[in-house]
Amino acid sequence: MASLDRVKVLVLGDSGVGKSSLVHLICQNQVFGNPSWTVGCSVDVRVQDYKEGTPEEKTFYIELWDIGGSVGSASSIKSTRAVFYNSVNGIILVHDLTNKKSSQNLYRWSMEALNKDSSPTGVIVSNGDYDREQFVENAVPLLLIGTKFDQIPENKRSEVLTRTAFLSEDFNAEEINLDCTNPRYFAAGTSNAVKLSRFFDKVIEKRYFTRDSSQMTGFTDRKRFNFKSLHYD
């Protein structure tokens, strides 16, 4: 497995939304029995059959990088986890359906990860403003996943689903809503499994079969220069 053949997908979201459980479910098809806080970054691998069922079927190994922490972390933590944002081919944004703040924070998460990637010299010029244009013409495929679906009472479901629909429109991404402790959401043949598979196929397609993907190789030629004012108490 040459190192050039990597397909890297980030899994971003607030602390406690269930990213680690989700990644485990996607990669191992099993429920994660022992979730604890992710320190730094935890990686898992998913075996994806690109164009399954067709003569062009090929097996790819997709790396899911689950980044721990919150958007309000100290700047030293943010600078450190920025090393994980290099050469990203896809992003999965995870939010907790029972917690509106986690959905709102996704804008900041995506800005943090994408601004790292799109500027060629690696200069972080994020001022926190959300720019819709950037998502429409974005080269990196996004997927929106809402967790803890089972914890929403029946009468609130339509309201929550409307909200997530707006969110997925803003990000120009597909959305999946599920409960990470129940493997049947990703059972073969369900619409969720199809959406997930389609997303990974799209990621692979962008990575290998289109000419305009610009990757940042290596990080010795990356200058990181933080324009944000240093805030220290």
Add this chain to the structure above:
Amino acid sequence: LCTYHRFIFFFCIQVLFFGFGWLFFMRQLFKDYEVRQYVVQVVFSVTFAFSCTMFELIIFEILGALSSTSRYFHWKLNLYVILLVLIFVVPFYIGYFVVSNIRLLQRQKLLFACMVWFTFMYFFWKLGDPFPILSPKHGILSIEQLISRVGVIGVTLMALLSGFGAVNCPYTYMSYFLRNVTDSDILALERRLLQTMDMIVSKKKRIAMTRRQMYQRGEDQNKQTGFWGMIKSVTSTQTGSENLSLIQQEVDALEELSRQLFLETVDLQATKERIEYSKTFQGKYFNFLGYFFSIYCVWKIFMVKFWSQHISFILVGIIIVTSIRGLLITLTKFFYAISSSKSSNVIVLVLAQIMGMYFVSSVLLMRMSMPLEYRSIVTEVLGELQFNFYHRWFDVIFLVSALSSILFLYLAHKQAPEKHMAL
């Protein structure tokens, strides 16, 4: 100022304090969480408001504002309310939210919350036994009993925090202690971190590949017939799964390494930022303050006292403001470090409890900094507590905390450069 106007005046100021506590809660503590239980926010703001009112009353005492009878009345009123909040309301709600998080006890939430509260009261009462805080002539249900215990807890907390702060503040801001961190140090660590992640990835790919092959072969396995077919199937799956568990162990070790490298990198980044900050104007200002306060703390250790009213007032004012600010900042950092969406309610209430007890005992200790003529009201209101005990207890804990902090920081500082040598 007639009674009616006086009450309005006090009420308005309390609403102001309440509003400040509310804003602090929303903008700082809970800015990443959704407030689902408004009672938590209300309890926090109420505790904050009544705690701040006590400080306000001390200022009025020194300034001589309002009449002494009205000051005495408001002192008593405020004290009763805050004791009610700290001993009944907050502990009960802490118990209630802790119980809510435990699935088994969901059905009888109120009952279990009451049980937790009674346990708290038992230990709270027992706290009074080993300490000589009351003169024997007090009855069992007097206010002095409650205040004395709250005082012990709060004073211990204050001394621990002050001791640590007295040592940590100069350590943090003084350039002498800062290690020399260059960009290349950080880049080297980051390279190691990414290499470790790459190794984890390649091993996980091998595991996934092996599993897939085993699964596919498993299907063929069922078609194997005959004696040799059976032997082959048994041996190949054995070595397959042995290999897997070996690789999995390597992965576990590498993941632990990656976490350590991540934390070390964060540490280096934080040190680098601290160095850059100390070169700015704000940094230099706090540097100077650091020197100033460390001298003041050393002075305090040797117990030298001022007597003039103006210096006393300014000093008391500074102590109050830096105390509140320092406490709020410490609480916020602590909160970010340990909270999650499940436990955030409980943690905020615990912080409110600590804050309330801290402020109550600040009042007790403030007697130490106040001249004789202003001490009388505090003595009168709080009854005949053995104030000397509190002062001595504070000094002991302060010394212990400061010395342990020095030892701890020295060891941590010594460790750090060696860690990076091993690159």
